[in-house]
Amino acid sequence: MRRPLFALCLLASPAGAAPLLEMPALASEIGGRGESPSSLRLPEGPYDEGMIALREVKGTVEQRAYRLQGRLTTLQLYEPLAAQIAAQGYDLVFSCQADACGGFDFRYGMEVLPEPQMHVDLGDYRYLLAEKPGGKEVIALLVSRTADLGFVQVSSVSPVTARPLTITTPKAPEPEPAKGFDAAFATRGAQVLEDLVFASGSGALEPADYASLRDLAAWLIANPDRKVTLVGHTDASGALAPNVALSKKRAGSVRAALIALGAAGGQIDAQGAGYLAPRADNDSPEGRTRNRRVEVMLTPVP
Template sequence: MIRILAAFLAAAGMAQAQTLDFPSNASLQEEVIRPADSYLLPRGIWDQGEMPSQTVEGRVTQQAWRIAAPSLTTLQLVRPLREQLRNDRYQIIFECQTEACGGFDFRFAVETLPPPEMRINIGDFRFLAAERRAQDGPEYLTLFISRTAEAGFVQITHVGLENETAPPIAQAAASPLRAFGTVSDASLSEQLAQAGRAVLADLNFETGSAQLAQGDYPSLRALADYLANTPSRTVALVGHTDSSGALETNIALSKRRAASVLERLVSEYGANRAQLEAEGMGYLSPLSSNLTEAGRTANRRVEVIVTSIED
């Protein structure tokens, strides 16, 4: 039977630490508690064979959570948890996403719980490390966040002193997360505000080409309006393919298609180029199964993803 996780140590004279509120469609998959141990805390990206880190000691607790909803984004997962940590006096000391973390090398340099309880998509993950200073010493918390086509996954690692009277570190009591992208009744601006991403579903590329076909695209007009109304916001246009062909070829094609969309946004819809970037994921982040034609069609897409860390 899964035990309730040990609580955060509250600073003397201050209120007890709040519990991280996961959505109600989340479930605890595994918990590991090491009463007295050490943890190698990442404090920077993997670069040239090295990853800045700090060895921290104390009661080490790790949990793996699964959030049952398709098409979730790692940004959608991390935003409410990050805000809760800040509200609970944690300082974010390091945060990164996928390739900016160091990609494959970073992922395997960080201690994680094994699958199937914790699944990490090497093409789509985020990492966050936070620290809080209390009278009796520091405590540390990291989040490793990823997603598959079926669900989102979050690993919590907490290191600190044991406090039997504090509340559990996490519970599934918040409203369920709504995964946008296939929801027709949500506007693009609503999807970006609430989920941090949206699929530009009306785009049409010329056969065998990365060139966006001529035509009026309501999704691009809506995106240009969104960017004009939020001039401090930045977004990435991310191309995706199905699994046909070599990975390198698909990544190159998906990035060229995203770049074509970027140019159209700037030239015909008046978007500010400084708010845009174009990237390609190839077939590394599918929305659906590549075993069916319908799934492959859904996977061939361009998404817009909010990249601004601060609102």
């Protein structure tokens, strides 16, 4: 027996107007197709004993794929859209989630727009099929995600004489160019902290207000799920082992300064490379000065 979907408040559209789904902010349409007259086969039950119950519906077919910025769960993507569908008079026929749908077999038993238009994580997707009374107008919703992006596919079939489903997508603001450590990590993966001063032969950071450390601490606080590695470097004066130890002490001093500025210690590792990674020759005082440095590297997230 069919049951109605849970409905949220939605601005009413004029009588006779096409159904209207409002996508979340920062959503962009990245693909789709439309055919009339045509037909679409939509699952109306889970994969079971080697088969999927498919309903073939004929009429004006519309399929649209949307990509959403942000780390929303599939449930957060699904619920507002399902509520809007219910608010427009559709009754739920079938809904399921990933494994309960049938995982791989269910996903590949339905018509899905190809990558990169629509991405489906086989372990994390949700599906809904709903219909208007009489069964001639149907809508299917498929949502999935990656670590940083949400994906939505909306499929609708309506009578050829009716207007097809209309979906409005808010215009996303143009992204601002990356700045500071965001830009450095995006282009090089690392950034030298150029303004640091250490006493000669010492691992202790000279007391001062270092702009690079203030900026890096602020970046770490704003990105609590990211981690960095501080790598100390020396010139080629002396033996390797003492230089590695000295460079690691300098990286440790920088780590302590960042923690004092409010960054979380768990986000910061400190290592030393000694003189093994020079960025200038060691034959001149200027070159040796450039080689004595601490560099911050973005640590890959597993």
